[in-house]
Amino acid sequence: xxxxxxxxxxxxxxxxxxxxxxxxxxxxxxxxxxxxxxxxxxxxxxxxxxxxxxxxxxxxxxxxxxxxxxxxxxxxxxxxxxxxxxxxxxxxxxxxxxxxxxxxxxxxxxxxxxxxxxxxxxxxxxxxxxxxxxxxxxxxxxxxxxxxxxxxxxxxxxxxxxxxxxxxxxxxxxxxxxxxxxxxxxxxxxxxxxxxxxxxxxxxxxxxxxxxxxxxxxxxxxxxxxxxxxxxxxxxxxxxxxxxxxxxxxxxxxxxxxxxxxxxxxxxxxxxxxxxxxxxxxxxxxxxxxxxxxxxxxxxxxxxxxxxxxxxxxxxxxxxxxxxxxxxxxxxxxxxxxxxxxxxxxxxxxxxxxxxxxxxxxxxxxxxxxxxxxxxxxxxxxxxxxxxxxxxxxxxxxxxxxxxxxxxxxxxxxx
Amino acid sequence: xxxxxxxxxxxxxxxxxxxxxxxxxxxxxxxxxxxxxxxxxxxxxxxxxxxxxxxxxxxxxxxxxxxxxxxxxxxxxxxxxxxxxxxxxxxxxxxxxxxxxxxxxxxxxxxxxxxxxxxxxxxxxxxxxxxxxxxxxxxxxxxxxxxxxxxxxxxxxxxxxxxxxxxxxxxxxxxxxxxxxxxxxxxxxxxxxxxxxxxxxxxxxxxxxxxxxxxxxxxxxxxxxxxxxxxxxxxxxxxxxxxxxxxxxxxxxxxxxxxxxxxxxxxxxxxxxxxxxxxxxxxxxxxxxxxxxxxxxxxxxxxxxxxxxxxxxxxxxxxxxxxxxxxxxxxxxxxxxxxxxxxxxxxxxxxxxxxxxxxxxxxxxxxxxxxxxxxxxxxxxxxxxxxxxxxxxxxxxxxxxxxxxxxxxxxxxxx
Numbered sequence: 001x002x003x004x005x006x007x008x009x010x011x012x013x014x015x016x017x018x019x020x021x022x023x024x025x026x027x028x029x030x031x032x033x034x035x036x037x038x039x040x041x042x043x044x045x046x047x048x049x050x051x052x053x054x055x056x057x058x059x060x061x062x063x064x065x066x067x068x069x070x071x072x073x074x075x076x077x078x079x080x081x082x083x084x085x086x087x088x089x090x091x092x093x094x095x096x097x098x099x100x101x102x103x104x105x106x107x108x109x110x111x112x113x114x115x116x117x118x119x120x121x122x123x124x125x126x127x128x129x130x131x132x133x134x135x136x137x138x139x140x141x142x143x144x145x146x147x148x149x150x151x152x153x154x155x156x157x158x159x160x161x162x163x164x165x166x167x168x169x170x171x172x173x174x175x176x177x178x179x180x181x182x183x184x185x186x187x188x189x190x191x192x193x194x195x196x197x198x199x200x201x202x203x204x205x206x207x208x209x210x211x212x213x214x215x216x217x218x219x220x221x222x223x224x225x226x227x228x229x230x231x232x233x234x235x236x237x238x239x240x241x242x243x244x245x246x247x248x249x250x251x252x253x254x255x256x257x258x259x260x261x262x263x264x265x266x267x268x269x270x271x272x273x274x275x276x277x278x279x280x281x282x283x284x285x286x287x288x289x290x291x292x293x294x295x296x297x298x299x300x301x302x303x304x305x306x307x308x309x310x311x312x313x314x315x316x317x318x319x320x321x322x323x324x325x326x327x328x329x330x331x332x333x334x335x336x337x338x339x340x341x342x343x344x345x346x347x348x349x350x351x352x353x354x355x356x357x358x359x360x361x362x363x364x365x366x367x368x369x370x371x372x373x374x375x376x377x378x379x380x381x382x383x384x385x386x387x388x389x390x391x392x393x394x395x396x397x398x399x400x401x402x403x404x405x406x407x408x409x410x411x412x413x414x415x
Numbered sequence: 416x417x418x419x420x421x422x423x424x425x426x427x428x429x430x431x432x433x434x435x436x437x438x439x440x441x442x443x444x445x446x447x448x449x450x451x452x453x454x455x456x457x458x459x460x461x462x463x464x465x466x467x468x469x470x471x472x473x474x475x476x477x478x479x480x481x482x483x484x485x486x487x488x489x490x491x492x493x494x495x496x497x498x499x500x501x502x503x504x505x506x507x508x509x510x511x512x513x514x515x516x517x518x519x520x521x522x523x524x525x526x527x528x529x530x531x532x533x534x535x536x537x538x539x540x541x542x543x544x545x546x547x548x549x550x551x552x553x554x555x556x557x558x559x560x561x562x563x564x565x566x567x568x569x570x571x572x573x574x575x576x577x578x579x580x581x582x583x584x585x586x587x588x589x590x591x592x593x594x595x596x597x598x599x600x601x602x603x604x605x606x607x608x609x610x611x612x613x614x615x616x617x618x619x620x621x622x623x624x625x626x627x628x629x630x631x632x633x634x635x636x637x638x639x640x641x642x643x644x645x646x647x648x649x650x651x652x653x654x655x656x657x658x659x660x661x662x663x664x665x666x667x668x669x670x671x672x673x674x675x676x677x678x679x680x681x682x683x684x685x686x687x688x689x690x691x692x693x694x695x696x697x698x699x700x701x702x703x704x705x706x707x708x709x710x711x712x713x714x715x716x717x718x719x720x721x722x723x724x725x726x727x728x729x730x731x732x733x734x735x736x737x738x739x740x741x742x743x744x745x746x747x748x749x750x751x752x753x754x755x756x757x758x759x760x761x762x763x764x765x766x767x768x769x770x771x772x773x774x775x776x777x778x779x780x781x782x783x784x785x786x787x788x789x790x791x792x793x794x795x796x797x798x799x800x801x802x803x804x805x806x807x808x809x810x811x812x813x814x815x816x817x818x819x820x821x822x823x824x825x826x827x828x829x830x
Contacts, residue, residue: 091644091691133693199649218648220694229506229801232683232706233633233774234614237674244684248666255660259652268647269659270696272689276506278548279635279685279704281800286687289694291647359648385696386644 007404010397013106017396020046020086020102021094030387031094035087035129035140036064036168041175043086047126048179050105054112056124059180063144063151064128064169067182070108072120072411080118080410081188081370082107082403083125084195085141085362089133093389095379099396100194101126107404111411118411120189127362128169134159135168136289137220137326142362145185146369190337190410191366194375194403196391198359200382208398210355210376211341215364216266216295217330219304222287223311225250227318229276229284240282241317244274247286250314254290257306265303266293266358295356297329331364337373337406344405350398359384375399422819425812428521432811435461435501435517436509445802446509450502450544450555451479451583456590458501462541463594465520469527471539474595478559478566479543479584482597485523487535487826495533495825496603496785497522497818498540499610500556500777504548508804510794514811515609516541522819526826533826535604542777543584549574550583551704552635552741557777560600561784605752605825606781609790609818611806613774615797623813625770625791626756630779631681631710632745634719637702638726640665642733644691644699655697656732659689662701665729669705672721680718681708681773710771712744746779752788752821759820765813774799790814790821 023043024033033039044066051058051068059067072079084100104124111122127145132138135157143149155166173181197203202210227241251269258267271289290307294300307322314320338354345352355376366372377399380390438458439448448454459481466473466483474482487494499515519539526537542560547553550572558564570581588596612618617625642656666684673682683706690700705722709715722737729735753769760767770791781787792814795805 089691089693089696091696131693132695133691136694138695197649198646216648230798231613231774231800232685233631233681233708234612234797234799235681237678237681242683244666244687245670248663248670248684251659251663252667255663263652266648266650266652268657268695268697269663270647270689270694270698271692272659272687272698272701273692274685274687276504276548277686277688278504278546278800279551280547280553280683280706281504281506281685282683283685283687291695293648359646382649383645384649385646385693 007408008106008110008400010400013102013397013400014393016050016102017094017098020098024088026091026387028387030389031088031092032090033086033088034090034134035131036165036172037134040087041172044176047105054109056108056112059182060173060176061145061182062184063141064172065141065145066126068105068108068124070112070118070122072118072122074119075121077120078187078189079121079123080190080407081123081125082192082407083127084193085127085130087129087131089131089385091387092131093384093386095196095389095391096198096384097130099196099377099391103194103400103403106400107407110404111408120411122407122411130362135165139360139362139365140165142365146365147185148365148368151184188370190371191363192373192403192406193361193363194377194399195361196379196384197355197376198379198382198384201355202353202376202378203380203382205353207351207353208377208395209345209350209352209402211338211352212333212357212374212376213338213354214330214332215357215360216293217297217300218326218328218360219292219300219324220326221290221307222323222325223290224321225286225318227284230282232280232282235282243283243286243318246314246318246320247272247288250311250320253310254307257310258303261303261306262299264294265299293358295330328360328364331367333367333373334371337371340409341373341375341402341406344409345402348401348405350402375403422823423521423525423815425815428517428812428815429808431465431517432509432513435513439503441506441802443802445804446503446507447505448501448503449505449549450546451580451587452549455502456587459591462520469524471523471527474597475588475591476560476597477599478556479587480556480560481541483520483523483539485527485533485537487533487537489534490536492535493602493604494536494538495605495822496538496540497607497822498542499608500542500545502544502546504546504800506802507546508799508801510611510804510806511613511799512545514611514792514806518609518815518818521815522822525819526823535826537822537826545777550580554775554777554780555580557780561780562600563780563783566599603785605786606778607788607818607821608776608778609792609814610776611794611799612770612791613794613797613799616770617768617791617793618795618797620768622766622768623792623810624760624765624767624817626753626767627748627772627789627791628753628769629745629747630772630775631708632712632715633741633743633775634707634715634739635741636705636722637738637740638705639736640701640733642699645697647695647697650697658698658701658733661729661733661735662687662703665726665735666703668725669722672725673718676718676721677714679709680714708773710745743775743779746782748782748788749786752786755824756788756790756817756821759824760817763816763820765817790818
């Protein structure tokens with residue numbers, strides 16, 4: 001076990017975080033660096049430059065995941081995998097995803113700088129499209145990696161401009177012609193991810209590190225309302241098939257039904273697209289998203305059934321169709337890894353508390369193929385997916401120190 | 416008075432209508448030729464080519480209105496003005512606006528071809544941005560022409576891409592450097608506009624021509640809901656300030672209140688913009704349009720007051736602000752011109768009926784400065800502002816014959 005002071009460089013970590021945040025920076029201090037965008041390609045260049053400086057071996061896979069590998073003595077030993085994502089929401093913050101990738105890179109960079117080769121590969125990963133804002137649903141890279149969703153299907157998903165994931169992936173790979181390509185998927189020894197909490201529990205407890213026990217379940221849906229276009233000044237009200245009228249009634253009913261079922265159910269309609277969306281034209285179509293989350297799988301299933309029942313009640317004056325997209329039950333992380341994180345923090349004098357993740361993360365999918373755990377750090381006022389997202393440097397460094405220690409232990413552990 | 420057969424050429428009118436519809440044609444058979452777009456510039460080129468072929472003098476004004484003038488003997492006499500618009504909704508039809516401009520052009524072209532100079536100018540006009548879909552509100556060209564809205568203000572209005580009317584106007588004028596510019600505004604002897612009904616009354620009565628008695632009143636508003644952005648999986652429901660939730664409740668309440676006040680009130684929410692509009696982000700902002708119409712000004716005012724009162728009730732969890740845009744009371748057209756239209760039709764053996772316009776038209780504004788009237792022709796199933804808008808050629812020709820006869824009478828009338 002190395003001395004803690006040498007396990008990572010907190011100042012370099014913060015400096016790199018600030019540098020990465022300049023790519024896709026928004027005037028309000030946030031980041032717009034959506035999946036497979038020019039910004040993400042530019043962010044890859046920066047990561048590759050840093051990796052090259054320390055002799056890490058870079059590669060990508062057909063799903064557009066980026067791997068930065070510190071070579072171990074035994075290339076056949078299952079590698080330690082650690083990372084997060086660098087794509088952001090359209091008006092996202094500097095820390096969501098980026099903190100986890102850079103903390104992982106810092107741990108591995110410091111390990112490389114110490115010059116002692118670990119027995120197994122240690123790999124930093126940046127997963128493709130965690131956020132799901134440009135291309136829905138999110139977590140495409142980790143889903144393809146573990147095999148829960150076929151890459152062929154993922155490649156057909158389109159963004160608002162009609163560009164497919166396949167086209168955007170080919171463009172990404174075409175931007176790095178010399179970057180080695182590896183096959184899709186392998187079985188790691190374990191996966192670790194550091195991430196901001198995106199809630200207020202750690203902040204309220206003044207606790208710099210959360211040991212994540214699991215992730216609450218999530219379902220997402222797309223709802224399409226189909227009516228008939230017409231002139232706002234001439235079509236009599238009883239003859240209208242106004243998709244916005246039906247949307248307002250249906251959405252009100254859904255919000256009310258979810259609140260009545262259980263106020264702790266997270267229910268969000270975040271995206272609404274109206275067509276043709278002109279002031280003097282009765283709308284013929286409204287398409288909207290539903291995001292539904294809860295730790296209790298039975299309650300989540302019941303909420304999903306009620307949403308389907310309510311949508312099914314609407315037939316006139318517009319047709320309503322409901323398409324399920326994501327159905328991810330809540331999951332628990334590896335108990336041994338949780339204990340290891342708590343012990344490492346304790347040895348470093350860093351306070352921890354157990355915490356349930358309300359948000360989804362790529363770790364949800366990795367947990368299906370290997371022991372997996374997450375470290376949370378607090379973010380100010382629990383705000384994320386917003387330009388004023390903020391993490392105190394001391395909290396980032398505390399979390400990254402714990403991560404570096406656990407990665408070091410696991411990399412040099414006897415198997 | 417000329418013989419009717421020589422007053423216009425119905426086949427040429429239809430041919431030109433089909434040719435104009437090719438500019439901005441959509442795959443579904445409609446037209447997307449929004450105000451000041453490349454399509455509208457191309458449509459101007461076609462109109463200018465036709466005008467040149469008959470020796471009409473073309474000009475434009477600072478508001479981007481297009482004038483095609485048959486010169487009269489006395490340049491100081493107040494001119495006859497006749498026309499409509501050639502811009503369309505984003506998924507508009509071939510006839511809305513275009514039918515009126517081309518029927519006017521046909522009347523004046525035939526008059527020029529007969530070779531007898533009228534005592535006064537006869538001017539075909541295509542007004543700028545009647546539809547108000549790209550730049551809201553609509554009828555900008557006629558409003559600037561009659562002076563009810565300053566061109567300086569109009570020039571500051573932006574489209575969804577942030578392009579101002581001013582920039583788009585300068586681009587339009589820059590595309591026609593040799594086209595003479597006239598000052599904004601003059602007082603015509605009268606204004607006539609042929610237009611599709613955009614309703615079902617003429618069709619139901621199997622009547623090819625409606626003599627329009629007036630236009631129902633119209634108010635439009637912009638409503639902005641301001642909440643707070645947040646993560647769909649982490650922010651507890653009681654702490655949310657979800658702008659989509661408030662939109663669904665507010666819109667439902669507005670639809671219900673208008674129906675309760677009077678089911679004949681036309682109430683439309685046609686445009687809804689959500690921000691940031693991502694599935695896993697609680698929306699911080701919703702901006703939507705209200706379009707409100709009724710022939711009874713007192714009822715319309717009462718409806719406007721109720722909308723303001725309902726919006727005023729919403730303060731938590733989101734702020735709601737209401738901005739009035741258009742406030743156009745219902746108006747009546749010139750009785751002498753209505754009688755003249757009915758007589759001309761009768762002389763041609765064309766059946767007419769009086770009809771109130773449910774839709775707004777540029778004629779609403781011209782009526783403030785000169786005797787004004789409108790001729791309606793039926794459209795199939797009352798459908799307009801839609802790609803399957805359709806007019807029977809016989810009905811278009813019947814309406815255009817009546818228009819040509821009235822224009823001829825007025826042009827050669829003794830003053």
